[in-house]
Amino acid sequence: DAGVIQSPRHEVTEMGQEVTLRCKPISGHNSLFWYRQTMMRGLELLIYFNNNVPIDDSGMPEDRFSAKMPNASFSTLKIQPSEPRDSAVYFCASSFTEADTQYFGPGTRLTVL
Amino acid sequence: AQSVTQLDSQVPVFEEAPVELRCNYSSSVSVYLFWYVQYPNQGLQLLLKYLSGSTLVKGINGFEAEFNKSQTSFHLRKPSVHISDTAEYFCAVTLNQAGTALIFGKGTTLSVSS
Numbered sequence: 122d123a124g125v126i127q128s129p130r131h132e133v134t135e136m137g138q139e140v141t142l143r144c145k146p147i148s149g150h151n152s153l154f155w156y157r158q159t160m161m162r163g164l165e166l167l168i169y170f171n172n173n174v175p176i177d178d179s180g181m182p183e184d185r186f187s188a189k190m191p192n193a194s195f196s197t198l199k200i201q202p203s204e205p206r207d208s209a210v211y212f213c214a215s216s217f218t219e220a221d222t223q224y225f226g227p228g229t230r231l232t233v234l
Numbered sequence: 235a236q237s238v239t240q241l242d243s244q245v246p247v248f249e250e251a252p253v254e255l256r257c258n259y260s261s262s263v264s265v266y267l268f269w270y271v272q273y274p275n276q277g278l279q280l281l282l283k284y285l286s287g288s289t290l291v292k293g294i295n296g297f298e299a300e301f302n303k304s305q306t307s308f309h310l311r312k313p314s315v316h317i318s319d320t321a322e323y324f325c326a327v328t329l330n331q332a333g334t335a336l337i338f339g340k341g342t343t344l345s346v347s348s
Contacts, residue, residue, distance in 0.1 A: 125277075154335065163338075163340040164278075164324065164340075166336075166338075169335050176335075177335065212277055212278070214278075219328075219334065220266060220328045220329070220335070222268070222280050222283060223278075223280075223336060224279075224280075225277030225278045225279065226277055227276060227277050228276075228277050
């Protein structure tokens with residue numbers, strides 16, 4: 122298996138622009154997680170899905186952030202409008218169940234100017 | 235709700251020295267425990283996990299951890315570290331109940347020098 126795939130790997134955008142991050146989980150995994158990592162705040166869980174249904178989105182910073190999982194093999198995290206404080210590395214992870222070992226993607230490094 | 239505390243944010247050691255990275259958790263029910271490692275510019279990967287059974291868990295790269303229920307700890311150890319072990323290490327806990335996911339600690343940066 123190719124592992125969790127994230128795209129793009131790097132994204133540089135200007136404040137106010139829409140940003141869409143993409144994730145393809147490992148085939149057969151039922152849970153998908155979106156994390157944000159910064160030096161100041163460490164690793165934060167933003168949202169996670171079980172069987173394509175959002176279970177806990179309490180970590181989503183504000184209404185500018187939204188996540189979807191239209192099918193078992195694809196998820197997006199959208200930021201609209203983006204702000205400089207959104208600059209971070211965003212990780213996607215997947216697992217068989219929400220309590221099982223999570224497999225992380227390589228991350229998307231987002232820079233908002 | 236469960237939580238996890240990594241007691242040291244940075245641990246500098248010399249090559250071939252032993253190391254212990256400390257992790258404590260809080261929970262009123264049984265938990266599953268994990269250690270993940272993150273090398274520079276990479277995602278996290280699993281080192282080892284405790285689900286049940288033997289309290290001493292062996293993982294990859296010579297690491298091991300011991301689950302201590304009375305002290306609510308899950309410290310990570312390696313008897314002799316290498317330069318290549320330089321990375322950030324995360325402890326994580328979950329209740330294995332519907333609607334709960336892994337809770338990660340803030341991480342410990344292990345720096346190994348020669």
